[in-house]
Amino acid sequence: MTVPPRRIAAAAPGESWESVLWIGGGLLAGSREHLSSRSGRFVLVSSAGSRAPAGEVRRSLGAAILAEIEIDDREEAKTLSTVSRIADTALGAGVRRDDAVVAVGGGVVCDVAGFAAAILLRGIAWNAVPTTTGAMSDAAIGGKTGVDHSTGKNRIGAFHPPAAVLIDPAAAATLPDRDYRAGLVEAFKAAWIADAELASRIEDSLERLLARDEDALLAAVAGAAAIKAAIVSEDLKEGDRRRLLNFGHTAGHAFEAAGGYRDLRHGEAVAWGIAAALEISLRRAGLSGGEAARIRSALSRLGPFPEPSRDRAVLSSFLAGDKKFTSRGMAGVLLERIGRGKVVESVPLEEWLGAAERASLTV
Amino acid sequence: MTVPPRRIAAAAPGESWESVLWIGGGLLAGSREHLSSRSGRFVLVSSAGSRAPAGEVRRSLGAAILAEIEIDDREEAKTLSTVSRIADTALGAGVRRDDAVVAVGGGVVCDVAGFAAAILLRGIAWNAVPTTTGAMSDAAIGGKTGVDHSTGKNRIGAFHPPAAVLIDPAAAATLPDRDYRAGLVEAFKAAWIADAELASRIEDSLERLLARDEDALLAAVAGAAAIKAAIVSEDLKEGDRRRLLNFGHTAGHAFEAAGGYRDLRHGEAVAWGIAAALEISLRRAGLSGGEAARIRSALSRLGPFPEPSRDRAVLSSFLAGDKKFTSRGMAGVLLERIGRGKVVESVPLEEWLGAAERASLTV
Numbered sequence: 001m002t003v004p005p006r007r008i009a010a011a012a013p014g015e016s017w018e019s020v021l022w023i024g025g026g027l028l029a030g031s032r033e034h035l036s037s038r039s040g041r042f043v044l045v046s047s048a049g050s051r052a053p054a055g056e057v058r059r060s061l062g063a064a065i066l067a068e069i070e071i072d073d074r075e076e077a078k079t080l081s082t083v084s085r086i087a088d089t090a091l092g093a094g095v096r097r098d099d100a101v102v103a104v105g106g107g108v109v110c111d112v113a114g115f116a117a118a119i120l121l122r123g124i125a126w127n128a129v130p131t132t133t134g135a136m137s138d139a140a141i142g143g144k145t146g147v148d149h150s151t152g153k154n155r156i157g158a159f160h161p162p163a164a165v166l167i168d169p170a171a172a173a174t175l176p177d178r179d180y181r182a183g184l185v186e187a188f189k190a191a192w193i194a195d196a197e198l199a200s201r202i203e204d205s206l207e208r209l210l211a212r213d214e215d216a217l218l219a220a221v222a223g224a225a226a227i228k229a230a231i232v233s234e235d236l237k238e239g240d241r242r243r244l245l246n247f248g249h250t251a252g253h254a255f256e257a258a259g260g261y262r263d264l265r266h267g268e269a270v271a272w273g274i275a276a277a278l279e280i281s282l283r284r285a286g287l288s289g290g291e292a293a294r295i296r297s298a299l300s301r302l303g304p305f306p307e308p309s310r311d312r313a314v315l316s317s318f319l320a321g322d323k324k325f326t327s328r329g330m331a332g333v334l335l336e337r338i339g340r341g342k343v344v345e346s347v348p349l350e351e352w353l354g355a356a357e358r359a360s361l362t363v
Numbered sequence: 364m365t366v367p368p369r370r371i372a373a374a375a376p377g378e379s380w381e382s383v384l385w386i387g388g389g390l391l392a393g394s395r396e397h398l399s400s401r402s403g404r405f406v407l408v409s410s411a412g413s414r415a416p417a418g419e420v421r422r423s424l425g426a427a428i429l430a431e432i433e434i435d436d437r438e439e440a441k442t443l444s445t446v447s448r449i450a451d452t453a454l455g456a457g458v459r460r461d462d463a464v465v466a467v468g469g470g471v472v473c474d475v476a477g478f479a480a481a482i483l484l485r486g487i488a489w490n491a492v493p494t495t496t497g498a499m500s501d502a503a504i505g506g507k508t509g510v511d512h513s514t515g516k517n518r519i520g521a522f523h524p525p526a527a528v529l530i531d532p533a534a535a536a537t538l539p540d541r542d543y544r545a546g547l548v549e550a551f552k553a554a555w556i557a558d559a560e561l562a563s564r565i566e567d568s569l570e571r572l573l574a575r576d577e578d579a580l581l582a583a584v585a586g587a588a589a590i591k592a593a594i595v596s597e598d599l600k601e602g603d604r605r606r607l608l609n610f611g612h613t614a615g616h617a618f619e620a621a622g623g624y625r626d627l628r629h630g631e632a633v634a635w636g637i638a639a640a641l642e643i644s645l646r647r648a649g650l651s652g653g654e655a656a657r658i659r660s661a662l663s664r665l666g667p668f669p670e671p672s673r674d675r676a677v678l679s680s681f682l683a684g685d686k687k688f689t690s691r692g693m694a695g696v697l698l699e700r701i702g703r704g705k706v707v708e709s710v711p712l713e714e715w716l717g718a719a720e721r722a723s724l725t726v
Contacts, residue, residue, distance in 0.1 A: 016378075080447055087443075091514040094684075119482070122509060122520045146485060151454040157485045158521060321457075 010229035019161045021229055023222045027168035028056040035127045036163035037100035041066045043090045045113035047073035050105040050131040053171040057104050067093035073108045075261040078148045086116035100125040106132035107139035114145030118160035128162040131171040133183030134267050137224035140165050142232040152321055169217040181302050182267030190224035193244045196339025198223040203298050244341040247333040248274035251356045254318040255308040268305040275359035285334035285342055297363045315356050319349055373592035382524045384592055386585045390531035391419040398490045399526035400463035404429045406453045408476035410436035413468040413494040416534040420467050430456035436471045438624040441511045449479035463488040469495035470502035477508030481523035491525040494534040496546030497630050500587035503528050505595040515684055532580040544665050545630030553587035556607045559702025561586040566661050607704040610696040611637035614719045617681040618671040631668040638722035648697035648705055660726045678719050
């Protein structure tokens, strides 16, 4: 039985960009039908971890592939020099303005390849084929592309929404279990800030998700992707609405940085960051103890996640260095109730540090 | 006597960018008043050739300067690694999203610093203080930023219009005569494609321009900047309207590349490129012989410019590699009459080569 793919358009009225999300089982084999390139030609960017799905995309695109490059998908490789390698490959092959990039991989591959597309010939189109649960739920959608810098993550980049995003749960089939579970945190995060009904549904399907049931995964990432698409359609560039998606990311980024981007997966750091944000939400946003416990319970079932570093001096330096720490103060996202996030501008650094110290995933 | 500066706003209706051009004598000393930064803080980028005007900007900004870097302003330095150095300096100093870059220099400095601003923290504001006649007339306005690649010029970049452009003719006071004259070609180009009245006026003032009369220079660059601002307001991203500004740049880029970006200044290559485009315009766009002679005469008075390489094989490879050579064919700009340019899509490569061989600046 073939279920037709779900199509979700993300676009802001009056803006010049549009992303089309295609979500469904079996999409990879027919990727040529949904990937977008004005010339019909593509530059394929993948990684060692995404060889199986990249192979399916390659078979579908065939001679439409102008050039191909495999990049390292670890956070350490998310650098300008990897972008430069992609640019060398594409320009060396004679890429033109009407050609497009296809990124097949997780968040790192999508971020780096999308950024390369953003600056090649002052911007060519790109497509995302996410192969991790995190990239399907979050990273591949919304147009934030870029690389890290020694002073912090994602310090160099561009807003460049992909023309098309192909989400096929089968692309995550070979994903190691730890990455699979960590990435799901982003899907739950999306539901918790914006959609109580989806939150209940995916919490109920948690055992099937952990058993890697593709239908359950499809439902979870489709729900999360739809939320993200709706939010970025309203607000591509980090106004209040988009900042809701940063739920769990204020303390989360600090935990991730404190672990040198090695000790914790991004999703694991976000899980701990959500736990920290729950502490503050109980006090400042009227979140009930019962709902906080429900979220902790879901996160603990997705885990167990490795304990983060709680070194106060280290966390403090990373919190103070956050991109969102502008002259207006330290912005963060709290939860009023499940399905309703809230942006706050001015939670003192001290309070974030205290919450990070107390953050718990034990119910 | 103080003449108030002229203010020209460039902005596209419904788009999210706006550039404000300030044009006048004596602007440098009061640059703080016109440079734009939401936080009030600036990262200053300059070059050895722009030390005098950069000094004036520095005195005006004072403690508002967060970080400062001097870069090489030769074409060879227009690379991702120079952008990376600017990013290191800015991020190392703790640059935030509401800070802004100020580029004080010629086209290379504006292109590189503007591109660094485009990708720092996914885009911060920038300001241009052009110090060459070419950058005042053309390069600093319109939002094309970027760097070169071994496969060609400006292959990596972004559209990122400056928030403010400060054009003070005194900033060109220490510019070597060869650069001063070459840069004026861009001012004449703007007039020839779009404003017959301005063309007559600046042709008439040519001797005063060559004598480096600041009022004459102010009038010429103000006219050219106004044309460019009007065109990019209609069309930021290289639709037909903006492509008019490429008059002289099709063969010009090939001449410049054939000279290894050393033998000819950009403006000199454009002068030869205009001569080539005149050849084709006579045949295909109805340009009169008299007007072609008038343009050649002005260019020869701006020169003499060094002879370009006319090696057919070399020019052919650069023409075929042009960014504007899409699957639609080779686009170019012709002149119907002085004050009226015209974009054509499909002049055969052979015809460009023939015109490049015959291009003459002798009246």
